Amino acid sequence: MDTHVQQGHQAAREEVELQKRIDRRDQASDKSGESQPPQTGARDYPTNPLPEQHQEKPGIESKLEPRPMFEAPFYKGSGKLQDKVALITGADSGIGRAVAVLFAREGADVAIGYLNEHEDAQETKDVVEKEGRRAILLPGDVADRGYGEDAVKRVLEEYGRLDILVNNAAFQEHANDLADLSQEHFDRTIKTNIYGMYNMTKAAAPHLAPRGCIINSGSVCGIDGSANKMDYALTKGAMHAFTIATAQNLLPRSIRVNAVAIGPVWTPFNPADAPAEKIEQFGAKSPMGRPAQPEEISPAYVYLASEQMSSYVTGTVMAVSGGMTH
Numbered sequence: 421m422d423t424h425v426q427q428g429h430q431a432a433r434e435e436v437e438l439q440k441r442i443d444r445r446d447q448a449s450d451k452s453g454e455s456q457p458p459q460t461g462a463r464d465y466p467t468n469p470l471p472e473q474h475q476e477k478p479g480i481e482s483k484l485e486p487r488p489m490f491e492a493p494f495y496k497g498s499g500k501l502q503d504k505v506a507l508i509t510g511a512d513s514g515i516g517r518a519v520a521v522l523f524a525r526e527g528a529d530v531a532i533g534y535l536n537e538h539e540d541a542q543e544t545k546d547v548v549e550k551e552g553r554r555a556i557l558l559p560g561d562v563a564d565r566g567y568g569e570d571a572v573k574r575v576l577e578e579y580g581r582l583d584i585l586v587n588n589a590a591f592q593e594h595a596n597d598l599a600d601l602s603q604e605h606f607d608r609t610i611k612t613n614i615y616g617m618y619n620m621t622k623a624a625a626p627h628l629a630p631r632g633c634i635i636n637s638g639s640v641c642g643i644d645g646s647a648n649k650m651d652y653a654l655t656k657g658a659m660h661a662f663t664i665a666t667a668q669n670l671l672p673r674s675i676r677v678n679a680v681a682i683g684p685v686w687t688p689f690n691p692a693d694a695p696a697e698k699i700e701q702f703g704a705k706s707p708m709g710r711p712a713q714p715e716e717i718s719p720a721y722v723y724l725a726s727e728q729m730s731s732y733v734t735g736t737v738m739a740v741s742g743g744m745t746h
Contacts, residue, residue, distance in 0.1 A: 456709075457708055457709025457710045458708065458709070460708070461716060462494040463493075463494065465489065465710065465712075465713050465716070466486050466489075466686070466710070466713070467709070467710045468700065468701050468702070468704040468709070468710055469700040469701060469704075470486075470686075470699055470700055470701075470702060470711075471485050471486075471699075471700070472696040472697055472699055472700050473485060473691050473696055473699055474691055474692075474695060474696040474699070475688060475691050475692045476692065477591075477593070477692045478535050478536070478537060478688070478692060479513070479537075479687075479688025479691060479692030480513075480537055480539070480540060480688055481512070481513035481514065481517070481537075481540045481543075481687070481688050482539060482540060482543070483688075484686075484687075484688055484691065486686075488513070488514060488518075488686050488687055488713060488714050489686075489713040489714065489715050490514075490517050490518035490521055490547075490713070490714040490715050490718070491521065491547075491715060492518065492521065492522060492525075492715035492718065492719070495522060495525065495715070495719065496525075497522075497525035497526045497527065497551075498526070499526065499527050500526040500527070500722060500725075500726040500728055500729065501523055501526035501527050501528040501583075501584070501722070501725060501726060502526070502527035502528075503527060503528075503529075504523075504527065504528040504529075504583040504584060504725075505528065505529050505530075505531070505575060505579040505580075505581050505582050505583050505584070506520075506523050506528045506529070506530050506531070506583065506584035506585075506586060506725070507530075507531040507533060507558075507571065507572070507575050507582060507584070507585050507586070507620075507624065508520055508523070508530060508531065508532060508533060508586040508588055509533035509534075509562050509586065509587055509588050509589035509616070509620060510533065510534065510535075510588035510589035510590060510637070511530070511532040511533055511534060511541070511544055511586075511588065512532065512534035512535075512537040512540040512541035512543075512544055513537060513540045513544070513687060513688055514685065514687025514688060514714055515588060515637060515682065515685060515687060515714050515717050515718065516532075516534075516544075516586070516588040516589075516637075517540075517543075517544045517547070517714065518714035518715050518717065518718035519586060519588070519717075519718045519721045519722075520532060520544055520547075520548050520555070521544075521547055521548065521551065521718070522718045522719065522721070522722050523584070523721075523722065523725065524547075524548040524551035524552070524553040524555070525551050526722055526726070527553070528553060528583075528584070528725075529553050529554040529555070529579055530548050530553065530554075530555045530556075531555070531556050531558055531571065531574070531575045531578070531579075532544050532545055532548075532555055532556065532557050532558060533558045533559075533560070533562070533571060533589065533620075534557070534558070534559055534589075535559065535560070535561060535589070536559060538557075538559065541557050541559070542557070545557055554578075554579070556574065556575070556578050558571045558574060558575075561612075561616075562587075562589045562612060562615075562616030562617075562619060562620055563611035563612050563615050563616050563619070564619070565615075565619045565623075567619070568619035568620045568622070568623035568624070569623045571620075571623070572623045572624050572627055576627060581629055582624060582627050582628055582629065582632070583628065583629050583631075583632045583633075584632060584633055584634075584635070584725050585620060585621065585624040585625075585628065585632075585633075585634045585635070586634075586635045586636075586637070586721065587616070587617045587620050587621065587634065587635070587636045587637060587659075588637040589612065589616055590612060590613050590616075590637065590652075590655075591608055591609050591612035591613060591652075592609070592649060592652045592690075593605060593608075593609070593652075594648040594649055595648060595649075595650065595651070596648050598650065601650060601651060605651065606651050609651040609652055609654075609655055610651070610655060613652070613655035613656070613659065614655050614658055614659070614662075617636060617659060617662065618662075621634060621662075621666060625666075625670060625675070628673075628675050630673065630674040630675070631674050631675075631727050632674075632675050632676075633675060633676040633677065633678070633724065633725055633727075634666070634670075634675065634676075634677040634678075635677075635678055635679065635680065635721055635724050635725060636659050636660075636662070636663050636677070636678070636679040636680075637659075637679070637680055637682060638656050638659050638660050638663070638679040638680060638681040638682065638737055639652070639653075639656040639681055639682050640681050640682065640683050640739065640741045640744050641653040641656050641657075642655075642656025642657035642658075642659060642660050642681065643657070643660070643681060643737075643739075644744070656681075659679060660679055660681070660737045663677055663678060663679040663735065663737060664735045664737070667734040667735035667736075668735060671734060676724075676730070676731075676733065676734040677734055677735065678724045678730075678733060678734060678735070678736045678737070678738065679736070679737045679738070680717070680720050680721065680724070680737075680738050680739075680740055681737050681738065681739045681740070681741060682712075682717060682740055682741065683706055683711075683712060683739075683740065683741030683742045683744050684702060684706055684711040684712065684742070685711055685712045685713070685714060685716075685717055686702070686711045686712065686713055686714070687714060690702055706741070706742040706743065706744055707742055707743030707744060708742035708743055710742075711742075712740075712742055716740075717740050720738055720740045724736075724738065
């Protein structure tokens with residue numbers, strides 16, 4: 421028994437020595453929070469703290485500081501979407517703009533759906549045309565059933581075909597208490613995020629070319645929930661379920677349907693929601709320690725849109741979330 425006691429004391433001493441050694445290393449490496457988040461991309465991206473700012477909805481990308489990075493200069497196109505036609509909602513800024521740029525770089529013509537951010541939408545049109553492809557502007561509210569029908573009609577008149585639908589338009593506004601989530605607020609979120617997706621999908625599906633696809637912009641909120649974005653999390657969870665169901669429904673027509681579950685991304689979307697003081701640390705709690713830039717998200721849409729790369733992928737919710745686990 422004495423031997424075991426002695427062994428216990430010895431083990432405790434060894435543990436204390438190991439602890440002291442690690443403590444010294446911690447102090448030497450300065451774990452005060454000043455270390456920079458890891459950079460894993462082709463170029464360095466902005467880190468927190470971000471400038472405090474708040475915008476009126478729907479948010480204007482040209483007023484955002486720093487400007488979101490959507491150009492993906494190191495991404496080289498190779499004709500993966502050559503002569504395809506894509507209709508992208510919410511394409512005036514943020515992820516939608518970044519997707520439009522890469523689709524054009526891969527050879528697609530683009531229809532730019534947006535609410536009323538005319539200046540941003542025109543900039544998206546300009547950058548698509550700089551990629552050597554055609555672009556048209558389609559302002560309006562996806563929550564209106566007539567908008568989806570008219571948008572698809574215009575695309576067919578302009579381009580003669582439709583291959584890809586990206587349901588990216590969304591509404592998000594926080595409510596810190598359930599009592600603060602009014603029916604008007606709840607209805608607007610449902611109408612934009614759920615009815616909008618339904619309206620666009622129903623309008624586009626009959627006209628999608630065989631081997632075409634639908635890509636929905638989901639969110640990690642739809643998987644993990646969000647205490648102050650309950651309605652938004654609900655709609656994104658429903659979007660994931662709708663993705664899986666419509667994938668099964670449309671597969672006999674050779675149409676694939678997938679979603680991208682996105683983590684925090686630097687776009688006008690969040691400064692048009694959160695208070696200015698919270699924007700400073702937006703995305704800092706992700707494993708990457710910063711928000712994504714739109715150009716880090718858009719290649720996933722190219723993958724899901726390209727039949728060369730994802731012909732056997734449908735009904736999938738792909739997480740592009742900076743390491744956030746579910």
